[in-house]
Amino acid sequence: MTNREKLTMAQALNRALRDAMAEDETVVVFGEDVGQLGGVFRITDGLTAEFGEQRCFDTPLAESGIVGVAVGMAMNGMRPVVEMQFDAFSYPAFEQVASHVAKMRNRTRGRVGLPMVIRIPYGGGIGGVEHHSDSSEAYFAHTPGLHVVVPSTVADAYGLLRAAIASPDPVVFFEPKKLYWSKEEVDVTQAVPPIGTAVVRRAGTDATLIAYGPAVPVALDAAAVAAQEGRSLAVVDVRSLVPFDDETVCQAVRATGRAVVVAEASGFASVASEIAARVTERCFHSLAAPVRRVSGLDIPYPPPKYEGFHLPTVDRILDAVDDLQWEEG
Amino acid sequence: MTNREKLTMAQALNRALRDAMAEDETVVVFGEDVGQLGGVFRITDGLTAEFGEQRCFDTPLAESGIVGVAVGMAMNGMRPVVEMQFDAFSYPAFEQVASHVAKMRNRTRGRVGLPMVIRIPYGGGIGGVEHHSDSSEAYFAHTPGLHVVVPSTVADAYGLLRAAIASPDPVVFFEPKKLYWSKEEVDVTQAVPPIGTAVVRRAGTDATLIAYGPAVPVALDAAAVAAQEGRSLAVVDVRSLVPFDDETVCQAVRATGRAVVVAEASGFASVASEIAARVTERCFHSLAAPVRRVSGLDIPYPPPKYEGFHLPTVDRILDAVDDLQWEEG
Amino acid sequence: MTADPMRLLPSRAPVVLIDAQGEPRPHETYALPSDDELVAAYAGLVAARRLNDQASVLVRQGRLAVYPSSHGQEACQVAAARVLADDDWLFPTYRDTAAIVARGVDPVQALTLLRGDWHCGYDPYEHRVAPQATPLATQLPHAVGVALAARMRGESTVVLALCGDGATSEGDFHEALNFAAVLRAPVVFFVQNNQYAISVPLARQTAAPSLAHKGVGYGVPGEQVDGNDVAALLAVLGAAVERARSGEGPQLVEAHTYRVAAHTNADDAARYRADDEVKAWLARDPIIRLESYLTRRGALTPEKISAATEQADRLAEAMREGLSRDEAANPADLFAHVYASPTPQLDEQARMVADELEREAEV
Amino acid sequence: MTADPMRLLPSRAPVVLIDAQGEPRPHETYALPSDDELVAAYAGLVAARRLNDQASVLVRQGRLAVYPSSHGQEACQVAAARVLADDDWLFPTYRDTAAIVARGVDPVQALTLLRGDWHCGYDPYEHRVAPQATPLATQLPHAVGVALAARMRGESTVVLALCGDGATSEGDFHEALNFAAVLRAPVVFFVQNNQYAISVPLARQTAAPSLAHKGVGYGVPGEQVDGNDVAALLAVLGAAVERARSGEGPQLVEAHTYRVAAHTNADDAARYRADDEVKAWLARDPIIRLESYLTRRGALTPEKISAATEQADRLAEAMREGLSRDEAANPADLFAHVYASPTPQLDEQARMVADELEREAEV
């Protein structure tokens, strides 16, 4: 007997919420349009019907309020999972996240933990108008006290969301919008990947591409093209930005001696900067060339017509790989 | 005749506001307690008395409102300079900053610029209780469309604030609280340093310390101690985080072959990460050792009693310098 | 803190001057606008409806990326534009394209955002129309700032700031009203309560007697009005604008109306509301009632109706025409306006993109 | 949207049950609390005043880093604690140490934040007192969440959430009241209007008839009360708590009181307010009026006054005593509670700090 099913990432996330709610009645889901509508991306589809309005409900339209109320619920025995409708619409809640979600456990010397999840549909590539395609992970990854997770596969979407809901710590859970409709055969009864682990998605010997979220499929495509051109690229999917899996990432980089970090967000003071800096610190003498970054441009997210120039592409990744000073190596 | 006067950084900032208001009647100052009280740090002291309630006034207590109203004023011919009372209290305004302040010019294809300054007293070392010692520059530096500036000297405080007010672009202006009472003889009639330029504060031949804001004096102290121990450290004051002066910084690093980045903020996905990454990208083959970072720990800012462990110290900087693989060099 | 709360509360029921049957309803405070004004408004309504219809077609044809229709809310859209003087400012949301166009902005420029091109296709200073705001309620403090700046210079500018019922729940709504009241900014906050925020009905948004009742908490007079009655809207908004202009401070106006279409073309309203509800509101259509009122008075003749229709046709034609042309994206535009002059970092990135394109062109 | 706005508006003047002269003032809605209750409250007031005095001394001695005094607001502090049942929750701000202590938290633990040690020195679950919030109004949505969670489990918990007049201007105030109203959370929002937000007087904070008038905009009943009359506070807050407990939803209560001291010891109130104003408020002191009322009734005897004073002495003694000891900082504490278990990154940083200290010790 096999438990494998073909699911989209959106369906897997919905399944994860459903399974968590069925197992643990303290799990509650709320936010804008998550009830009857099932969310603008249908991630919460059917939850109100199945678990009732008490467990999955619409709130007034106010993100700071949503996160703030979740803080209170988490203080008082619940495991809230809240949705920010789009990436950029989490900014009104930033104060609550930075000053409370991230700090409550520390402030209370471990007495008050906040087992809550903030789900954020994120990233570009879907032709969204302004404010609908931001990548805001750096803001959260820079804030101590949060776990920050970004799945890139359907299986990880299910597993990491289950792990996030089960976590005693607050987790900011980024859902790559571009991959919502990606399909995969998965077994959701399989073990959940622990938060804090990266995974090698493709083995390779010449250079390592380090990516997460929507950049992972692009990195894999680049590796496939490079293979045809005779260059063997490894691809590491970071998937947990905080905590960061130095071991897996550095092992891959040391083995190849060259690395490119790939991420959608604007590059300046970003998670990609961090990865480049820490990999260099740890693997300096194994490196034949500086770690390169292929990230979003340092511009406000451009309109749909222009997003192709902004986002990491196979070509841009391969250009960066070409730049890794192969002559001198 | 000399124009040199002994001023504290707080006085120099006050003078800069006063001079800018006197020269340009579109400059208006507002925020919490900036009027009659003159601000909790007295940076706006006397402005209401001198220029009237129209030009310097208290607002209701709401940071998003303050920044949002400044956006409207800047759209309509004024040059607002607003104060966030403490670093962490800028977070409620984050939505306005990220979605509007940073994007208005780009959104309107250059038609609507926002010549406004957001002043933020920032950083630790003053024994402040929770939320009063954050270093939030990474959030802003990561957001394209903002200029981000951090003076470390009295002269720069004056000059950069004048430059910020004169700038056609929005500037987030960080004021190191710890240095408010530092004194220096300055000539405020001197040329204003342009935003976007770093400066070498101390020449050195063995390694380069790259610092900004409150970390600069600490780096200089470290360099002084190192000199006694026979090691010559250069100190570069970045002072403008965005735009970043790659030339000055890289020139210093290339000359010494070793570098340590020093900053108060938590290190993960920070401006220090960016500096380490970009210096490495640009100077890789001049580097004898990986660029090290000495930054705040990845913890919520600790209480006064503990801040000594959190902040970069001379010892920690010298330890990092010692780690720069001198044997192998 | 001496304001009399009773003078700040809205009237018990929304102000109506022409009812759903097209009958005039005398009101103790507000007078019916003149026939001429209403005939002009009628032409505006027809044009606005046509703009909504045409835009919806253009979405289906792939010429627009997305369109949040104001079908059913045209009276609000037209009144918002008509009560303002040239020097006044309008602060619209994503749903207010019809108001923007009614204020004189070229429809193709107004639709730039929604066709997936740059986020504001018109010059905000030309017609004094702010960029359409997407993050809800965030434009309201800007409106206050614009008004304050004008007042500081002694100008008599009034700012009309639009938002939806859902947006009233955001903190920025609160902060903007409070700043305006304390600083006596000449702003009229105009809430189009179309009963839904995407799928969320008003009852999930507020437990207040009405949204107009929010005014008293700021010392701002609130008023509520039938949002499908352009005559009432012109009277109430017009009075609010003149009150603000005369230095008496901000006002809050709530229009009770209905979002006849789905939230946008991407939304499926059947998931959360019944057809009957929509039908009931269609019977209160803003155009039909005005047409019947004016026709009965003899102020609206078949010729005037044709003239309005033809004008709307030309608008639709201009939209089709303007949106049929796609300009090629120029990648240099990505970097041109992030700052007044690009940073060295942006110059570097611009060179990278230009290099890529050059190499591509060579292949 | 059927709430009658008139039932949501506060009474025209603040509720007073015992006036500044100590005279009882009959009220149509609220009854005077019993003598026993008021004698107990009296002891609370004396203790709270003593706590404020002692803390101010400890600041001058360098034993506390900073102290925001509630001198003059003791009636609010004591009433807030006394109207709650054991299972209820209190959400205090930085200024509410006296209320926290009145609820049973050890004063030394309560002052941990203000002495510059860890940010919350008590176990929030022990007495159901949330950590003191510094970012203004941010605790109010938390209060709503705590109340909702309790109600989901069928508990009859009520949450009393404190904030100042200045904090009502923040967006989070708005969002919290609205969420509470729409979701019918059993929360009493209690605003201590002490006339100032640091230097900013109420008139620069709001143009509303009163802060209690903000309730109607959320469908939440508002009430205003003399904040220096503990009898009125007990009656009004008590009724609000019982109303919330019975499932009728949230309420907003504004107490008119005065911050007699500067904002904190670091503030210089002479820069922004006149001595006369302070003197006028001192004449309305909450302790004096209660003492004169109860003494005249014979309910407060010299013995009871001494008992209250001695209890306050013991409190002050415990504060002096507890705050005279400084525990050494343990750097491992920096990393222990950032997460339930430290990340590898934190472990690495903890090792670095430990190494540094070891090497220092060796020198």
Ligand SMILES: Cc1ncc(C[n+]2csc(CCOP(=O)(O)OP(=O)(O)O)c2C)c(N)n1
């Ligand atoms: C800050 C923010 N949060 C969420 C959204 C996503 N969103 C777009 S429109 C909308 C509903 C708005 O409802 P309302 O204010 O009533 O305006 P309407 O669309 O009905 O005109 C939502 C939730 C947004 N644009 N901004």
Ligand SMILES: Cc1ncc(C[n+]2csc(CCOP(=O)(O)OP(=O)(O)O)c2C)c(N)n1
């Ligand atoms: C979000 C935020 N902004 C600014 C501050 C700085 N601040 C601390 S107390 C205070 C005044 C608060 O006034 P009020 O709410 O009336 O309370 P009170 O101090 O009078 O008790 C200010 C501005 C803060 N703590 N939080």
Ligand SMILES: [Mg+2]
């Ligand atoms: Mg709506």
Ligand SMILES: [Mg+2]
């Ligand atoms: Mg106050």
